[in-house]
Amino acid sequence: xxxxxxxxxxxxxxxxxxxxxxxxxxxxxxxxxxxxxxxxxxxxxxxxxxxxxxxxxxxxxxxxxxxxxxxxxxxxxxxxxxxxxxxxxxxxxxxxxxxxxxxxxxxxxxxxxxxxxxxxxxxxxxxxxxxxxxxxxxxxxxxxxxxxxxxxxxxxxxxxxxxxxxxxxxxx
Numbered sequence: 698x699x700x701x702x703x704x705x706x707x708x709x710x711x712x713x714x715x716x717x718x719x720x721x722x723x724x725x726x727x728x729x730x731x732x733x734x735x736x737x738x739x740x741x742x743x744x745x746x747x748x749x750x751x752x753x754x755x756x757x758x759x760x761x762x763x764x765x766x767x768x769x770x771x772x773x774x775x776x777x778x779x780x781x782x783x784x785x786x787x788x789x790x791x792x793x794x795x796x797x798x799x800x801x802x803x804x805x806x807x808x809x810x811x812x813x814x815x816x817x818x819x820x821x822x823x824x825x826x827x828x829x830x831x832x833x834x835x836x837x838x839x840x841x842x843x844x845x846x847x848x849x850x851x852x853x854x855x856x857x858x859x860x861x862x863x864x865x866x867x868x869x
Contacts, residue, residue, distance in 0.1 A: 699869065700811075700812065701867070703812070703817070704810040705729070705805075705807050707806050707807035707817070708722055708806045709729060709805050710805075711723055711804075712802050713802070714822075714824075720802060723770075723773055724766065725768055726765060726767070729764045729819075730764075731863075732761040732762075733760050734760075736755075737754070737755050739753045740752040761846065762821055763843070763845040764843075766842040767840070769842070775791055776826065777844050778828060779793065779797070779798060780796060799825075800824065800825045802823070804820050804821075805817075805818065815867075816866075817865070817868070818865070819863065821862070821863040822862065822863060823848065823849045824847070825846045826844045849862075850862060
């Protein structure tokens with residue numbers, strides 16, 4: 698079996714869900730994580746003393762995509778703060794909390810540093826991020842925007858056997 702150990706680096710691109718064309722590069726992203734939660738139904742074993750499980754059903758309840766953005770670009774701030782960015786006289790102004798949450802198509806064009814830079818691609822079809830949990834305005838380290846949102850079903854994908862949520866492609 699080949700070695701598939703992994704250290705990921707790469708570029709994250711996003712565009713509003715339903716838009717055509719390539720996404721926009723969001724800048725430096727130090728973390729991009731899938732967080733999977735599940736619903737577990739367990740049937741206790743009542744046939745004997747001492748307990749145990751007689752049966753169990755596991756279902757994926759939700760998949761979240763979490764990312765840590767380090768570029769405080771007007772576009773990233775608008776996404777993280779449900780805002781709108783305007784530019785006048787060389788100054789970008791972000792009007793915060795003026796929009797409802799938007800949905801995005803997310804692509805990670807990755808390289809696996811542990812495998813000599815072999816390509817790894819993630820495509821999240823419909824991501825609905827929440828607002829940034831924190832926005833670093835003062836500190837002794839580089840600022841960051843931690844944004845987490847759910848990957849929702851893309852109902853335009855109707856072919857049996859194809860994911861409606863996300864795909865990961867790994868080059869051998």
